[in-house]
Amino acid sequence: MKGKNQASIILRKPKRSDVPILFDQQNDAGAHRMVGVTSHAPDDRKAYFSKWEKIFADDGIIARTILFQNEIAGVINSFHAPWSNRLEVGYWLGREFWGKGIATKALGEFLLIDNRRPLGATAVVTNKGSIKVLQTCGFEIVDTVDVELEGGEVLSEHRFELL
Numbered sequence: 001m002k003g004k005n006q007a008s009i010i011l012r013k014p015k016r017s018d019v020p021i022l023f024d025q026q027n028d029a030g031a032h033r034m035v036g037v038t039s040h041a042p043d044d045r046k047a048y049f050s051k052w053e054k055i056f057a058d059d060g061i062i063a064r065t066i067l068f069q070n071e072i073a074g075v076i077n078s079f080h081a082p083w084s085n086r087l088e089v090g091y092w093l094g095r096e097f098w099g100k101g102i103a104t105k106a107l108g109e110f111l112l113i114d115n116r117r118p119l120g121a122t123a124v125v126t127n128k129g130s131i132k133v134l135q136t137c138g139f140e141i142v143d144t145v146d147v148e149l150e151g152g153e154v155l156s157e158h159r160f161e162l163l
Contacts, residue, residue: 007101011064011109014075018065019052021072025094035127062114066093066106073097076106078114084159088120103133111137111162121160134160 014022026032027043055061055077063077074093081088089110093103111119121139123130135141139160146154 007068007105009073009102009105009109010067011076011106011113012067014052014055014063014065016052016056018072018075019049022052022065022075022092023048025072025074026092028095031095035124035130064106064110064113066091066102068097068100068102073102074106076110078110078116078119081120084120084122086120087116087118088122089114090121098129103130104136107133107137117163119162121162122157123160125156125158131158138162 023045026048029043055063058079061077061079063075065075066073072094074091074097076089076091078087078089080086089107091103091106091110119139121134123134125131125144139162141158142161143159144156145159146156148154
């Protein structure tokens with residue numbers, strides 16, 4: 001059995017048939033809260049599928065489905081983030097795939113596919129797992145900002161950069 005930091009993964013271009021599985025994985029309000037994503041309802045299937053049609057059509061977005069033991073574990077992508085006006089990387093794993101070293105391995109391999117730099121990322125300061133993943137892959141904290149969410153709640157998030 002492979003150790004936590006030796007997760008065997010495959011990154012492949014996403015297929016439209018992946019989207020229903022990815023939707024189900026991200027349809028987790030608790031996980032959205034933990035990572036500070038509150039801009040949309042995780043159960044809005046139509047909005048999620050519409051977002052993916054834009055991803056498939058945008059040559060500026062590099063996306064990969066993360067496979068672990070032949071199962072779709074999640075997705076990773078890089079994109080121009082309108083909120084920061086910079087190139088950022090983001091990833092999402094289904095909850096059942098957390099804590100297995102999959103995100104670290106996927107990000108490390110993804111950085112070989114997308115070598116555009118600088119590359120940014122964000123993580124809520126309480127999301128210790130993502131902070132560890134990003135720092136393990138060479139990202140450095142360059143700022144910490146408070147972000148006001150819908151409803152007025154404020155979350156602190158780290159902004160990371162990989163040069």
